[in-house]
Amino acid sequence: MEKTNTNRWKKILKWSFIVLGLLIISLFAIPSLFNDVISNEIKKGINSNLSTELQFKDSNISFFNHFPSLTFSFEDVNLASAKPFEQDTLINAKELGFGVNVFKLIFSDKVVITETYLTDSNIYLIKDAFGRSNYDIYKTTDTTAVAKDTTASDLNLNLRRLKLENASIHYIDNDNGLTFSSNGLNYNGRGGIVDGKLELGSRLDINSVNITFNHTDYLSGKKIEAKAFTIYDTENLSVALDKNSISLNDLKVNFNGNLDVFDNGIAYNLHFKTEDGSLEKVMSALPPKYSDWSKAVTLKGDLDATFNLAGYSGTVPEASAVDKMEVDVTVANGTIKHDNAPQALEDLQLKFNGDITNDNINFKVDHLDFTLNNERTQGDLIINGTSDSLYVKSAIQSHLNLDILNETLNLPDLKFNGILVTDITTDGVYKPLSSKLPKTKGAFKLTSGLLQTSGHPEPIRDIELDALIENTGETYEASTLTINTLNFSFLGNQFTSTAFLKNFDQPEYDITSKGAIDFTALNDVIDLPLVITNGQLTADMHLKGQLNNAQAENANSGTLNLKNLAFTSEMLPYPVVISEGQFLFLNDKMAFTNLAVQHQSSHVLMDGYFRNYMDYALYSKGILTGDLQLKAPKIDITEFFPKEAQLTAQTDSISNSNTVENVVSGVMQIPKNVDLAIKVIIDTLDYNKLNITKLSGDLGIKDQGLFLKNSTLNMVDGSAKIEGFYQPTSTQEALFALNIDAKQLNIEKGYNSMALFKELAPAAAQASGIVSVTYELTGVLDDTMLPVMPSLKGEGILKVHDVKFDGYKLLGKVSEKSGFDALNDPKVSEITINSTVSNNVLAIEQFKFKVSPFRLRAEGQTSFDGDLSLKMRIGLPPLGLIGIPVVIEGTSDDFEVKLGKKSKDLSSEEPDDTSAVDAQLEDISKRKDSLRDSQSVNKINTLQNDINEIKSDSIN
Template sequence: MEKVNKNKFGKLLKWVSALFLLLIISLFAIPSIFNDLISEEIKKGINQNLETELQFKDSNISFFTHFPSLTFSFQNVNLSSSKPFEKDTLINAKELGFGINVFKLLFSDRIVINETYLTDCNIKLVKDKFGRNNYDILRATDTTAVANDSSSTGLNLNLKRLKIENATVEYTDNDLGIRVFSHGLNYNGKGGIIDGELKLGSKLDITSVDVVFENSEYLKGKKLKAKSFTIYDTKNLSIALDKNTISLNDLEVNFNGNLKVFDNGFAYNLLFKTQNGTLKNVISALPPKYVEWSKDLSLKGDITAKLHLAGYTGSVPKASKINRTDLTVNIYDGYIKHKDADQALENLYANFKGDFKDNWMNLRLDSLNFSLNKEITTGQMFVKGRTDSMYVKSNIQSNINLNILNQTLSLPDLEFNGILAADVTVDGIYEPQTSKLPKTKGVFKLTDGYLLTSGHPEPIKNIELNAKILNEGQSYAESSLTVNALNFSFLDNPFTSQGYFKNFDQPKYDIKAKGRIDFTTLNQVVELPFLIVNGQLNADLNLKGQLNNSQNENSNSGTLNLKDVEIKTSILQYPVLIKEGQFLFLNDKMAFSKLAIQHQSSEVDMDGYFQNYIDYTLLSKGVLTGDLNLKSPKIDITEFFPKEEQLIQQSDSTANINTTESVVTGVMQIPKNLDLAIQIKIDSLKYNSLNITEFSGHLGLKNQGLFLKNSTLEMVDGTAQLKGFYQALTTKEALFSMDLKANQLNIEKGYNSMSLFKELAPAAAQASGIVSIDYSLTGTIDDEMLPVLPALKGKGTLKVHSVKFDGYKLMGKVSEKSGFGALNDPKVSEITIISTVDNNVLDIEPFKFKVSPFRLRAEGQTSFDGDLSLKMRIGLPPLGIIGIPVVIEGNSEDFNVKLGKKSKDLNTEATTETNYSQEELNSLSTQKDSIRSGNSADAINKMQQEIKRVKSDSLQK
């Protein structure tokens, strides 16, 4: 029996050994047998499917590279980026491998690749601000034809697995302003297509990841691990995120939701949550310096958080137009203490829940409590309603020794000291439209304050704030704010101020401020919420009075000096630099002198005064009035137009070339709440290709409109008078009107520098000489700051003093048709042409002119699209009593000249809808005619001297 069992075991062992030997032989034989076939098909398939070049040093095929997969590998790979980044490298790697389905290889004539491997690689992904990327490397193929051709042989890509080992990935999206740097990235993803849906499961492990968004750092140096199961519905262009988990160092976050992609937009609905987290976990997800800082801390406490984001961008179906954010954060029994500190921040509790939906909010901070050095800080808050009408209830009580808190936390790059006490209670309705404020009683006091950051080696010292707010009647009128002190010292420059405000409907104020502020260095210590980013300010102010005071009993005095102050605003594409300027305050007027301003290449010097400046500064409804005297050696109007870089395609004899240009992308906006009368004198004014010199006149800014009258200027060798108005209707459209009287203009220069001149007088392209214009025009301007031709309306006169035509096609054809050679390239003089513009058509009234020996009369219509419908009479010598009628019809590029008496009218039906009414035009025209003339330069200077004298006398007393 034993002998039988031994024989059976021996046979089994022989079979197993034989199979094992066969397997070993196969592992070496199969790659050798199929090496040429596989190598040829993969290289051919790559060349057929890639738009860019793949370079490699060597290749091999083996079962042992990624056992047990049969893998064909390229060694030392370099893959170029797609156009227009073809000179850059997309991927370089030690290995690019393809896993091959062995059974398909042995039992069919097809090579099926279902795995891809990248090892020890660097991947650089780039998307520029125009949406072009460097990773669009696959050639477009007819996937339907390939799928139906089951008989074809060759390479079949059916990827079910992607594995990346030890990768460095850099992703830059200049369109969104985001950069991601990943080091030590390992990715293992599996999936496949089931019922038309691509289902992917993946594992991601990154040693270090940095994220920079709009120049702010996020996740710097974080370890990242992720597990996910994601479904891509290719039919409906949507992504479902399910069972996704991500770990940032020790903080684990679960998320799910969906993303739906439409033709012109996308919608998202995402839920993020972390449970059973701790304060230590949360801090581990902060930037590296805080992780290092936390190693010296004793940290305790639990935290749970949930964030629900639902929104959309672009154009999406109505059902997907959801805009909502829900946030819940709970912190329990928190404890923080640095190892070198004597005291701990203890008993930290916070329960917050917030819902935001469109313009509606519902916020609840049930508790914010902690204790430090036996002093307890408590706070609660409840807000419900719209941003312009909400119920607010809040209570905050605190008495914190910031010196102890600074030692307890010992935050990196930040040091602060002082004693902070606050007791604020708020309960009621906030509704600014009806002047409602919640019932409020609060005090806020900070003494011996000190702030030092890593941005500057010097601290802000001697910070003192003592403020009290009171409102017992729940209205603006019954509210008051007292700031007994707001003081600080920086770079040995003390700044002191105090103020009192009562009745927020028509505030009474008493403000004192004295000292010097260096915004350049102060912004390095702490980012200020101001438009001022650089420069110095010296103040010595004493302002006392009441806003909207009809009795004019305000008692304001003092000086304000500015030097190298740089201001950035979204209204202008470039910063505004105030090189220097002095402001003098006396009662209701604020005069200024030697105010030198630069905006890019434009330079302006101004003198003048403002009224209602306190209302304008403190209340959004306040209107700043004033008279200004403006002088400038040069102003380029196009620098004030909103612009952005765009991709421009140019063609040459061989190919299309993509270049970038800064183009206008909106109309010039005029600030609101201004009522200014400005005397202007500009030596050189540039508008696109038009250069204007010796420009002077009166400019008014009012109701977000710009009004010009009594102006004179020199352009294209002539002189002109100009008046009109301009007002932006939206960010993309503006309304304008102008009355131009110009004498002795050079036709050639006018045609080459004025785009509107080309449209109103297309024949000027073949003309030289002198003309005068008296024309009134009204219309709209598009987002390229150019007139919308179909919307133009106007009437006027063109006087031809002496003009010579050279190669004018229309007169050439008339000469050819009539047989009168004198009409070809004629020279004419002293002609008056009256015309009107409406609905895209220029209607020319009958006018007469001489071309020796003929007397001619012409009239008709031309459209801005180039259509012609003209008729002419050629009066024969000697007196022109006998004439030959001529009709000209067609397009300016291709028209017919024939004898006849009638020509059809061009289509004068409304060709465009205007966004303005005749009432609006009349109102703006009235404002233009009645705009304040303002004081003369001499009157402004005299008033400034008077203010200086009064201030000097008051100081002597």
């Protein structure tokens, strides 16, 4: 019996060694037997699917690289980026490996890839400012062709596992100002198809990650761990995130939700919740300067936070079209104290929650409470409603020694001092359309204040603010704001101000300001909520009166000096710089002298005065009126058009290249609530290729429109009188009207510099000489500031004084058909041509001209799409009583000349909303005729002299 058992164990061991031997032999034999098959199929599959070149030093196949998987590996890999970044590397790696299904390989000769490995790699991802990426390396193919090719191929990509070991990823998104880099990234993703859905579980570990957005570091050297379980429903194009968690240093967050992809849009619904949160853990996840700061700070307190976000982009079903943000945060028993501080901020209690759903706002701070230096700060807040009708209730009381708070927090890059006392209560409805404000009573007082940031070595000193606000009747009329003191000093400049505002519906004001402000340096200290970015301001003024009240006596006086002041505006593509200017206040007028303004390459010098300037500055319906004189050595009008950078392809015989151009992307906007009459004198005005000199006239700005009257100018070697108007109807469209009476124009220069001239007179391309034009034209401009041709309507006269045609195809064919050589490249003079423009067609009335020895008569139509329908009569010598009729039909590139008497009318193209456009044009034209002319230069100068002569003591 014992011998039988011994024999049995011998047989088991024998066969075990045999099987083990066979397995070991297989581990070496299978790679050798199938090396060529696997290598050829993988290389062929890569080359057929990638548009860039994959280079490698060597390749091998083994069970031991990623045991027990049979792995085909490329060694020392370099994959080039997609065009136009083909000179850059997308991926370099020590190994790019593909795990092969052994059973499929042995029993079906199919190479099935189930795993992909990338080891010791550097991945460089780039997206430039035009949205082009270097990682778009897959060849685009027809889906049907792909399906057929996959069936026929011996390579099957069935990626159930992706593994990255020790990867460094560098992502630069210039389009959105985002930079991401990580080191020591390890990723392991596994999955499979269950019930027709792809389920993937993954684990991610990153030793160090850095994220910069808009030049601000948000993560620097952070460690990230993440687990995720994701379900992809390819049939319904949705992604469900389930059982996901991420650890950012010590802070752990669980999240789930879903992403739904529709034909023309995407909808998402995501939920985040902290797990075992605390203030200390939150601080470890903050941007680097705060995480370093937190190491020297005692942080205690429990934190519980949830955040839900739902939204969509594009077009989605109504049930998914939800914009919603929910937040719920609770901080309990909080303590904050820097190691070097003598006192702590204690008993921090904070609880707030709320949501914003579409236009509905619901926000509540149950309590904010903390103690510092035995002084308590507490407050609460409720906001509920919509943006145009909002219920607000709040109460906040504090007595803070900012010196102690500064020591307690010792925040990086920020220092502040002073004593802050607040006591503000608010309860009621904010409804601006009905002039309603909540009942409010509040006091805000800051003494001995100081503020310093890392942006500038000098602090803002001696900050004093004492303000009271009160509303007793829940209306604008019942509101008052009193600023008893507003003082500060910066860089040795002292600025003081007081203000009183009463009745916000029709404000009564009393404002005094004196001192200097250096905005250039001040913007380095703090981000000002102003459009002023640079420059200096010096003020000494007292403004007192009431807005929108003709009976009120305004007693405004003083001066305001500007130097190198730069500001931005949404209506202008470039900053505006006032290099020098002085404003003088006298009652209802504000005069200005030598106001030197620059916008890009355009320079102007202005003198004049404004009325209603306080209404315009403080009152939402106030209209700024004024008379100005504007002189300019040069203005480039195209610099005022909205522009955006676009990529433009340029092709020549040598190479194809891409250039960046700032192209017009909208119509020029005109400010609201402005009524100005401007006397214009411009030495040079550039408009695309058109150069205008010695322009003078009256320019009116009113009702968001530009109106030009009584203007004269020189262009294309001639002179002209021009009147017209321009008014945007949206950001993408504008109306215009132009009345021009031009004399002795050089037809060749006019054709080369005026886009509209090319459309109205295409024959001028083969002509040279002198013409005069009298024309009235109205129409619509598109988002490139060019006319919408079907919208043009007008009529006028073209007078040909002395014109020579050279290679004019139309007359050349007429000459060839008739056999009269004199009609080929003729020279003509003193012709008067009347025409009308409507619905994309230029209709030419009958006109006569002479080409010796013939007398000709012509009329017909041409469309702006290039269609021709003309008829001519060639009167034979001696008196032209006998004539030959000629009909010309076709297009400007391909037309037919034949004998005949009738020609068909061209089909017209009626623009949309013609009646509405016509009504708008007529209304604007009436306003142009009623515009006041600007006051004479003498009147403006007299007014300024009167103000200058006022004694300084009477101003003060």
